[in-house]
Every structure is written in structure tokens, then in C-alpha cells.
Amino acid sequence: MKKSVSLACIMAAAFGVAAPASAFEPDRPVEFIVTAGPGGGTDIFARTIQAIIGKYELMKAPVVVTNKGSAGGAEGFVYAATNKGDAYKLAFGTNNAYLLPVRAKVPYKAEDLTPVAALASDEFVLWVNGKEEFNTAAEFVSKAKETPDAMKVGGSQSKDVDHILTVMINEATGSKLGYIPFKSGGEAVVQLAGRHVAANVNNPSENLGQWQAGMV
Numbered sequence: 001m002k003k004s005v006s007l008a009c010i011m012a013a014a015f016g017v018a019a020p021a022s023a024f025e026p027d028r029p030v031e032f033i034v035t036a037g038p039g040g041g042t043d044i045f046a047r048t049i050q051a052i053i054g055k056y057e058l059m060k061a062p063v064v065v066t067n068k069g070s071a072g073g074a075e076g077f078v079y080a081a082t083n084k085g086d087a088y089k090l091a092f093g094t095n096n097a098y099l100l101p102v103r104a105k106v107p108y109k110a111e112d113l114t115p116v117a118a119l120a121s122d123e124f125v126l127w128v129n130g131k132e133e134f135n136t137a138a139e140f141v142s143k144a145k146e147t148p149d150a151m152k153v154g155g156s157q158s159k160d161v162d163h164i165l166t167v168m169i170n171e172a173t174g175s176k177l178g179y180i181p182f183k184s185g186g187e188a189v190v191q192l193a194g195r196h197v198a199a200n201v202n203n204p205s206e207n208l209g210q211w212q213a214g215m216v
Contacts, residue, residue: 030063033076033091034066034076034092038067039206040069040206042093046092069183073157073160076091090116123204127202128216141175151177151198152178153200154180154182154196154197154200155179156181177199186206189206189210189216
């Protein structure tokens with residue numbers, strides 16, 4: 001993941017720090033709400049910030065990370081929306097925060113959430129199992145065309161970015177890749193390493209360990 005702002009900017013935006021004289025100092029635990037399952041990019045990012053806060057003692061109050069990724073992340077966004085104005089609860093999510101109310105019946109509206117800061121920009125990569133002989137995306141697509149509906153792409157959530165990218169590949173190439181949603185990008189890479197899916201489109205942080213081990 002590429003960090004788009006410094007930690008100082010993140011904390012200033014997150015906790016409403018305008019100037020030292022009016023600094024907000026949490027006096028009880030702060031909850032980072034991850035709108036995805038454990039092991040995915042969103043989860044890794046939230047826990048990285050949690051670790052940095054603790055290592056450099058950026059605040060006295062502890063940070064607790066909770067995963068609420070059910071229903072494509074709607075569980076976490078609803079939880080955040082029902083705690084509107086609570087500076088001790090910060091949701092970590094993707095643009096799914098805005099996509100969900102448009103494409104699904106969820107008990108919150110995009111305007112129920114207050115944007116704080118854009119923290120990262122993901123570079124999505126097409127990954128295949130390390131034992132496959134694909135060297136290019138073109139070879140992967142060619143194989144997908146030879147075996148219609150047989151090749152599946154795993155992803156973190158239905159109708160989110162992973163799913164949309166799979167559909168876009170099909171529309172651009174004429175392939176018929178299927179899509180299987182899992183609870184997180186971490187689970188998707190486990191399924192890929194076990195050859196239960198043909199590919200995934202995770203960001204680098206989610207597949208890094210398996211790639212270094214030659215598994216993907």
C-alpha cells in the first residue's frame with residue numbers, strides 16, 4: 001500500500017487537532033473499526049497504524065481494532081453510522097462505504113458517515129498460483145477463454161472492487177471468469193495458494209508473504 005499522508009496528518013485529521021492549544025487527547029480506548037475480515041489489506045493497514053501509535057506513544061489511550069466485515073463491510077459502516085459524532089470510533093474501509101448504499105439495501109446512507117482522510121491508495125495486481133505457467137495477463141485470459149466458466153477469481157467481497165475488476169476483465173476480453181467472494185483478501189490468497197481458485201486481484205500487502213515463498 002502507498003501511504004498518501006503522513007502519520008502526523010492522519011492523527012490530526014482523525015482526532016480533530018487544529019492547534020496544540022485545542023488538541024484532543026483521548027482519555028479512554030479508541031476503536032478502529034475494520035470493515036473487512038482479518039488478514040486483508042484494510043485490516044493490515046489499521047493494525048499497522050495501531051502499532052505505530054503504540055511504538056511511538058502518540059497517545060496515552062490504547063487503540064482496539066475490531067473486525068466487522070459481514071455483508072460486504074456493511075456491518076462496520078452501520079456500526080460507525082450509529083455512533084456518529086463519537087471521536088473514539090473510527091472506521092477503516094474502502095470506497096465500498098459509498099458503493100454499498102447504491103447497490104444494496106443497507107440501513108445507512110453515505111451521508112451518515114463523516115469522511116476524515118484518505119490514508120492509502122491500493123495498487124491491485126492479478127495473482128496466480130506459483131505452480132501455474134502463466135507469465136502474462138494475456139496468457140491467463142487465453143486460458144480463461146479455453147475453459148469458459150471453469151476458472152474462478154477469488155476476492156474479499158461481492159460487488160466490491162475485486163468483483164468489479166473481474167467483471168471488467170470479462171467485458172474487455174470476452175472471457176467468462178467466475179467470481180467467488182471470501183471474508184477478506186487474506187482468505188482469498190490462502191484459497192489461491194491451495195489452488196482452489198485460479199487467481200485473485202489482491203493488493204501487494206495481502207499477497208506479499210505467499211509471493212516471497214513462491215506460492216503465488
